[in-house]
Structures are given as structure tokens and as C-alpha cells.
Amino acid sequence: MLYRIQIEKLQQKLISLIKHCWHRDKESRYGTRPVIASISLGQTRNFDFRKKDHHQSKYSLPLPSGSLLFMKGDLQEFWEHRIAKSTIPMKERINLTFRLI
Structure with a gap:
């Protein structure tokens, strides 16, 4: 399964408290174009995206x-x-x- 292969390559796992604020995961240790996989469990919630310079x-x-x-x-x-x-x-x-780090 494609997802299984890609998940196995991802090395760092995080469990985080969701604060509902707009943000970017832009940390230099993840490189300039990080690959992030996110698994949601529980209540359905909306995941919002907006352009950084054009809200x-x-x-x-x-x-x-x-x-x-x-x-x-990007x-x-x-x-x-x-x-x-x-x-x-x-x-x-x-x-x-x-x-992926």
C-alpha cells in the first residue's frame, strides 16, 4: 500500500495540543520543503488553509x-x-x- 511505504520513511512523530491559530510548520531542522503526514482521530474537524500573503x-x-x-x-x-x-x-x-527529517 502506498501510504504504508511513505509512513515508514517518516521518522519523527509528534502529539500536539491544537491551539486553533494560523501557523506554518516552518522549522529549519525539517528543511526548506518538509514532508508532513498527519493522522486525525476522533471528532471530524475542518482543516483550513489560507495564503500567507493573501488571506x-x-x-x-x-x-x-x-x-x-x-x-x-511549498x-x-x-x-x-x-x-x-x-x-x-x-x-x-x-x-x-x-x-521526514
Whole structure:
């Protein structure tokens, strides 16, 4: 399976607290074009993208439990992302992040 091969190459795992703020995973230790895989477990949440220099250019992608999202290429250079806040109560959500270092 293609996903299994790529996940095995990803070396660093992170479990992080989601703060709902716009950000880029732009750390020099991951290189200029990091490869990041993200597995979502639990409550479906919207994953938002917006252009770093043109905030009107936005996209939203629902991430149901078991979703695998790859971020690579110039995404961290030119786009910001976040898990959207919600006005309705949400159940728990866990995100596992893997980075190629």
C-alpha cells in the first residue's frame, strides 16, 4: 500500500495540543520543503488553509476520524493552516504528526 511505504520513511512523530491559530510548520531542522503526514482521530474537524500573503484565498477540508493528510512541497512556504474553531461543542480529537527529517 502506498501510504504504508511513505509512513515508514517518516521518522519523527509528534502529539500536539491544537491551539486553533494560523501557523506554518516552518522549522529549519525539517528543511526548506518538509514532508508532513498527519493522522486525525476522533471528532471530524475542518482543516483550513489560507495564503500567507493573501488571506482572502482560503480553503477548508473536513478531516474525519482516520484521515491521513500529507503536506509537502511549498505548502509551508506560502500557506498557513489551522484546525478551525467551532461554536458548537465538539468531542475529543487527537492528531498524530509524522515528519521526514
